[in-house]
Amino acid sequence: MTPLPAAAPIIRYGRLLTVLGLLGMAVVYLLALRYTPVEARQGMAQKIFYVHAPAAWGALIAFVLVGVASILYLWLHDPRLDLFAEASAEVGLAFSAVMLTTGPIWGKPIWGTWWTWDARLTLTLFLFLLFLGYLTLRAAVREPVERARFSAVLGIMALVLVPFIHLSVYLFRTLHPQPILLKPSRPSLPPQMLRTLLTSMGVYTLLYLGFVTLRYGIGLRRAARLREVDDA
Amino acid sequence: MPPEAPPLLEARGVTRAFGAQRALRGVDFRLSAGDAVAVAGPNGAGKTTLLRILAGLMRPTSGEVHLTDGRTPRDPLARRRIGLLSHQSFLYDDLTPRENLLFTGRLYGLPDAAARAGRALEEAGLAARADDPVRQLSRGMVQRVAIARALFHDPEILLLDEPFTGLDVPSAARLRGLLAAQRAAGRGLVIVTHHLAEAWGFATHVAVLARGQWARIGPRPDSLEAFLAGYQEMVDA
Amino acid sequence: MPEAIRSALAIAGKDLRLEFRTRTALLSAFVFAVLTLLVFNFSRDQSLISTTDLAPSALWITVAFGAVVAMNRAFIIEREQGAFDALLLAPVPRGAIYWGKFLANLAFVGLVEALTLPLFVLFFNVPLGRALPGLLATLVLATIGFVAVGTILSAMVVRTRFAELMLPVLILPFMVPPLIGAVQVTARLLGGRPLTEVLGWLRLLVTYDVVFVTLCTLAFTAVVDE
Secondary structure, three states, rough: OOOOOHHHHHHHHHHHHEEEEEEHHHHHHHHHHHOOOOOOOOEHHHHHHHHHHHHHHHHHHHHHHHHHHHHEEEEEEEEHHHHHHHHHHHHHHHHHHHHHHHHHHHHHHHHOOOOOHHHHHHHHHHHHHHHHHHHHHHHHHOOOHEEEEEEEHHHHHHHHHHHHHHHHHHHHOOOOOOOOOOOOOOOOOOOHHHHHHHHHHHHHHHHHHHHHHHHHHHHHHHHHHHHHHHHO | OOOOOOOOOEEEEEEEEEEEEEEEEEEEEEEEOOEEEEOOOOOOHHHHHHHHHHHHHOOOEEEEEEEOOOOOOHHHHOOOEEEEOOOOOOOOOOHHHHHHHHHHHOOOOOOHHHHHHHHHHHHHHOOOHHOOOOOOHHHHHHHHHHHHHHHHOOOOEEEEEEEOOOOOOHHHHHHHHHHHHHOOOOOOOEEEEOOOOHHHHOOEEEEEEOOEEEEEEEEOOOHHHHHHHHHHHHHHH | OOHHHHHHHHEEEEEHHHHHHHHHEEEEEEEEEHHHHHHHHHHOOOOOOOOOHHHHHHHHHHHHHHHHHHHHHOOOOOOOOOOOOHHHOOOHHHHHHHHHHHHHHHHHHHHHHHOOOOHHHHHHHOOOOOOOHHHHHHHHHHHHHHHHHHHHHHHHHHOOHHHHHHHHHHHHHHHHHHHHHHHHHHHHOOOOOOHHHHHHHHHHHHHHHHHHHHHHHHHHHHHHHH
């Protein structure tokens, strides 16, 4: 059987990254509330953007990595890849939940409605549901190797699905403020806002790494304990 | 097992883990033509797992299984040479015996499936019921159809998982005769069974699997009683 | 290669023969579809929502859920006497097993749709006319998408404890892109728009079908081989 890496140092490392990430989060809050100018049209409510947009980004990273880990698992059959995919899915579920709750909180004062079916919110809702389906499948299959195989197939299918969802929802309707970040010539965000947003995205990436490492370590510890029981 | 004859089937260092649980821990096995190996052992010893790996239904976690030509049982060409009979019938209850056999024939690409099916059903004494849904047949008859299906493609290697379970005396006798004939014809048989007495008559070797490893494997001794007397000790060791 | 095709057709034929012997699943799926159409009709406020507005959604939700109900049976029949092991033992490529099940499901769901469509036209007073060819094409394309994904997912969930619950939970996100496309096309066609206007959506459906049929054929072995 594939030897599993020691869980303890990974958990420690994960905790460190998470603490750093949370500290970074505090910095982002400070930046957003005090040092970034208030947006003319949307007022204070706009500031939730710095928490909302990067959470979607984090959920997307988590999702893509589940897909990549799934492909690698079916190729290499390494159980560590399966444990990583599980960790990434749980973190992705949390991040998409954050995005889905901050969205309405932002939306209500701006658009007067709790929910809109715009492209980005809808896509994140689908990510949330796909994460949920993935984790539900994992919970329903008891044998670990079978569970890893099934999850990997579902993970790959979900990855392939996302472009289709994006395309069909986008064709269907869009209300989201235009992507003011990714214009090729020059971003429409004033430099301070851009800086805060990029900082926030960096922090979310750090948080993702911290959470996933931590969760991966916990998964390793659980798997190692089960092996000990059997060797006895 | 005669050392000169190339083995029909050979397994080396087979391990199978289900997550943390290890069902098989480094099992070696050799099956030659004319061998009939009865495999006994307590529940959970790994017998069914071993059989499924030999049949190519399951991949070992480590170790290898080869047929004479070097192929693994998972290779499509090798699959033709392997047959599996379980205590489950592997039949579709709403189809007739003939339809079940014809379907098997198509799966194995047998050109003369219809004629073969007719012959098999005659030999099994089921010609009269050949076109009634399996659901309507008695257990003994279902077993006969199941055996016909398992042997339909004329496999060299026969793997049997608890084939005597739930059989009445005449059906069990019939199965014994059939298996003895297969062995005499040069097939290799592996019979996982709790009823050693049933298989004793035609078995050439007896093996006992306990906790994922062989407690004993070798030629069949002369006395069943003596063997059974020492069985518990063997398993507990 | 032809042998793989023969095996797939043999498997599909066996499934259809089994289903027509008992007909229970077919009837259940059909009754379910009819009831869904009825619920749609009785749950709307006649003065607020016209039949033409509701019709496309009613049709496609009925088809989608009917398909899920119909696909549940595909692998359950293999479990009863362990017959699936016999299938895996045989020298049949796993992709051929997938295609056999896929084709059988397609025929099965298609039959339910064929029985439901006339009732839909009747209940919702739908002016089919020139829209019929386009509508049929859409039905075929969307159904291929549903069944491609449903076949592989039902192979997975049949081994879990809550199989009938798991399939809808897993499959619904996958049904959304073809569903959106199908509803859009149906609404436009029934509104008298020409086929040329909906080519974009139809292209989406075809792409979805090609991608997922290919992916699921390749991934099937990972699901069924231990």
